[in-house]
Amino acid sequence: MKIKERISELQDFYLLSTRGLLGAVRKPFYFKDMIEQMDYAGAGSFIIIILVSLFIGMALSLQLAAELSSLGLKMYTGKIVGISIIREIGPVAAALVFAGRVGSGMASELGSMILGHQIDSLRVFGVDPIKKLVTPRILSSIVMLPALTIIGDVVSLFGGYYIAVFVSHQSGTFYWSSIRDVLTFENVFAGAAKPFIFGYLIACISCYMGFSTKGGSKGLRTSTTRAVVVSIVMIIVSDFILTRILLYVLGFSV
Amino acid sequence: MIVFDKVWFSYGLHHVLKDVSFTISENERVAILGESGEGKTTILKLILGLIRPDAGKIIIDGEDISNKSEDELRKVRMKFSIVFQEGALFDSLNVKENVAFCLREYSKLSEDEIDHKVRELLRIVGVEHAIELMPDELSGGMHRRVAIARSLAACEPKMFLYDEATTGLDPVNADIICKLILDLSKNGRGLIIVTHKIFDAVKIAKRFIFLKDGIILFDGDKDDLLHSTIPEIQIYLNEVNFS
Ligand SMILES: Nc1ncnc2c1ncn2[C@@H]1O[C@H](COP(=O)(O)OP(=O)(O)OP(=O)(O)O)[C@@H](O)[C@H]1O
Ligand SMILES: [Mg+2]
Numbered sequence: 486m487k488i489k490e491r492i493s494e495l496q497d498f499y500l501l502s503t504r505g506l507l508g509a510v511r512k513p514f515y516f517k518d519m520i521e522q523m524d525y526a527g528a529g530s531f532i533i534i535i536l537v538s539l540f541i542g543m544a545l546s547l548q549l550a551a552e553l554s555s556l557g558l559k560m561y562t563g564k565i566v567g568i569s570i571i572r573e574i575g576p577v578a579a580a581l582v583f584a585g586r587v588g589s590g591m592a593s594e595l596g597s598m599i600l601g602h603q604i605d606s607l608r609v610f611g612v613d614p615i616k617k618l619v620t621p622r623i624l625s626s627i628v629m630l631p632a633l634t635i636i637g638d639v640v641s642l643f644g645g646y647y648i649a650v651f652v653s654h655q656s657g658t659f660y661w662s663s664i665r666d667v668l669t670f671e672n673v674f675a676g677a678a679k680p681f682i683f684g685y686l687i688a689c690i691s692c693y694m695g696f697s698t699k700g701g702s703k704g705l706r707t708s709t710t711r712a713v714v715v716s717i718v719m720i721i722v723s724d725f726i727l728t729r730i731l732l733y734v735l736g737f738s739v
Numbered sequence: 740m741i742v743f744d745k746v747w748f749s750y751g752l753h754h755v756l757k758d759v760s761f762t763i764s765e766n767e768r769v770a771i772l773g774e775s776g777e778g779k780t781t782i783l784k785l786i787l788g789l790i791r792p793d794a795g796k797i798i799i800d801g802e803d804i805s806n807k808s809e810d811e812l813r814k815v816r817m818k819f820s821i822v823f824q825e826g827a828l829f830d831s832l833n834v835k836e837n838v839a840f841c842l843r844e845y846s847k848l849s850e851d852e853i854d855h856k857v858r859e860l861l862r863i864v865g866v867e868h869a870i871e872l873m874p875d876e877l878s879g880g881m882h883r884r885v886a887i888a889r890s891l892a893a894c895e896p897k898m899f900l901y902d903e904a905t906t907g908l909d910p911v912n913a914d915i916i917c918k919l920i921l922d923l924s925k926n927g928r929g930l931i932i933v934t935h936k937i938f939d940a941v942k943i944a945k946r947f948i949f950l951k952d953g954i955i956l957f958d959g960d961k962d963d964l965l966h967s968t969i970p971e972i973q974i975y976l977n978e979v980n981f982s
Contacts, residue, residue: 594831602827605789609821610841610893611813 494697501619501696502689508613508620519621526587526622527629531636537582538637541574542566542644550653559655563663566645571667571676575638577724580683583630584716588691591622592712595695596705604696614696623688630684631677638676671735679727686723687716740765740818740898740929741786746795748781755781757953758795763931763946765897768924770940771933772975773950779933780824782950783900786931787819788812820896824903824933826886828874834861834885835870841892860888864919880908887919899923899930905939917942937975941965 550562595618598604607614642664650657694712698704732739741763748756755778763769771779784790785797788804796803799815807815828837838857842848848856861867864884869877877885883904890899901920905913917939924930934940940947947964949957951971957964965976 597830601830602823602825603829605784606823606827606829608789608809608812609787609816609819610844611817612844613809613813 497697498689498693501615501693502623502685504615505619505623505689505692506685508616509624511616513616515617515621518617519624522621522625523629525590526583526625527632530583530586530629530633533586534579534582534633534637535640537578538575538640539644541578542570542641543648545569545574545641546645546648547652550649550655554653559653560659560663562649562653562655563645563660564667566649567642567664567667568672570638570641570645571672573676573724573728575641576634576676576679576683577720578641579630579634579637580680580687580720580724581717583626583633583684584687584691584713584720587626588687588716589709589713591688591691592695592698593705593709595692596698596708599696599698600701600705619688619692622692623685626684626688627681628684630687631680634676634680671737675728675731675735678731679724682723682727683720686719690716690719740800742796742798743782743785744796744798746785746797747793748778748785748790749793754953756785756792759950759953759955760795761948761955761958763929766927766929768929768943768945769931769948770944770946771931771948771950772935772937772940774935777950778953779935779950780902783821783902783931783933786900787816787821817893818897819900820890820893820898821900822883822886822890822902822904824906826874826882828882828886828889830874833871833873834866834877837874837885838889838892840889856892857888860891861885863891864888865915880912883908884912884916887916891923896928898928901930901932901934903934904932905936906934913939935975936978938978 546562546566549565550559553559553561553565595604598618604614604618607617646657646660649655649660691712694708694715698708700707743759743761746756746759747754759782771782773779781790785792786799788797788807792805795805797805800818802815804812804815828834829840832840835854835857838860839853842853842856858867858870861870864887866877866881866884866888869881869885874882874885887901887904890896899920904920905916908916913936920930920932920943930943932940932943941961941964944961946960947957948955949964949969949972957967957969957972959967964972967973967976
């Protein structure tokens with residue numbers, strides 16, 4: 486019975502994710518809802534992404550500068566900060582923040598709509614809740630998370646720069662030139678491909694959890710928590726898988 | 740237009756409907772009566788295809804809807820207009836946007852026309868002054884009335900479904916809503932009202948279906964109901980005699 490339930494849950498999740506995405510190419514389109522979601526997910530997360538990225542960049546640079554200077558390799562700080570931020574830490578950090586802020590919001594909003602029978606109302610009015618609610622959320626996440634990731638990357642690099650130059654007393658020009666060396670197609674692609682997938686995953690998981698809410702305010706608590714926890718785990722697991730695939734595709738030898 | 744043919748329905752192990760059959764035609768005014776938790780709301784949800792029966796057939800206008808896809812069900816649902824028990828207004832939209840929801844979704848009216856229409860609908864239910872409020876700023880009765888206004892905006896339903904439209908309202912407002920419901924189906928459109936207030940039901944409906952323990956205990960017109968000797972129904976009738 487348990488296994489059967491799990492399988493049917495997975496099936497529902499799969500259906501929601503595909504139908505949610507297909508909604509982007511099938512009428513009717515809900516532009517207004519999408520703009521509203523983009524505003525909430527993107528513009529609303531702007532400040533927190535900047536804050537988090539700045540401190541991650543600074544801490545990373547500080548750690549590396551400390552370790553590398555004891556080896557006499559301080560000049561590599563920029564290169565290592567650049568690679569780790571662009572390829573790995575930037576996308577993951579932005580996605581985690583996004584899951585915590587936007588994913589939880591989606592799950593609790595949809596969950597309370599379920600509990601208030603508002604989704605039933607939509608269905609009765611002949612509106613497909615997936616198209617009206619899920620598609621705009623998926624699309625806005627797919628657009629906004631990559632944008633936020635790029636902004637976060639840039640801010641992180643500036644944070645790293647601040648530490649390298651003003652705390653570790655390295656040459657600023659050299660820092661930027663090593664960053665520029667890092668900005669190859671392979672590196673940028675490896676970092677930029679991830680947030681699209683993360684955004685899609687976060688939106689699908691959160692919407693699914695919201696839709697499967699039952700059992701009053703406690704149920705809402707459970708589904709919001711599950712949305713964030715499952716999103717976070719999936720981000721980290723899929724990050725590993727994506728890294729493996731991307732490194733292989735882009736021809737890096739490990 | 741609505742046929743329930745040996746419908747069974749359960750939530751998990753809890754059997755709500757056991758072998759329920761009835762036929763309701765398009766212009767009938769029916770009240771579904773029964774105690775709290777007997778499955779009255781469940782019947783409405785089954786009619787709309789929001790939930791599916793475990794066994795049996797539900798036929799709407801000659802089509803069996805028990806196995807239809809969401810897309811096909813949409814057309815079936817357009818034949819009805821429902822007011823949910825909880826009102827189920829969209830709580831992130833204000834009263835005006837709630838009522839305008841269907842108009843925006845299905846008609847190409849201009850902003851002015853929508854505004855006009857919304858005000859007119861709100862005037863019918865008597866909550867015009869609340870047009871700018873949010874649903875959580877409304878009282879229970881106002882909430883219900885806005886929900887009725889919103890259901891009226893839906894495109895020309897063949898039949899109205901009301902789930903506990905008058906429950907929890909003061910007698911004055913309950914009466915207003917009863918009159919409103921009657922008014923709306925004046926031109927021969929049918930309605931199903933679900934309630935446990937028999938007093939309001941006899942004002943509106945011509946036919947009464949009484950649910951008990953998942954089966955239909957009684958199905959008949961007003962006279963039959965008033966002279967029924969079934970003990971459960973007599974308890975309800977005391978309410979009518981008293982008033
Ligand atoms: N989502 C659900 N999950 C599990 N059980 C449910 C659910 N909805 C209703 N039930 C159960 O189904 C039975 C019938 O519920 P229903 O809402 O149809 O009752 P009702 O006749 O409308 O009652 P009321 O007059 O209180 O509105 C109840 O015993 C209820 O406990
Ligand atoms: Mg009910």
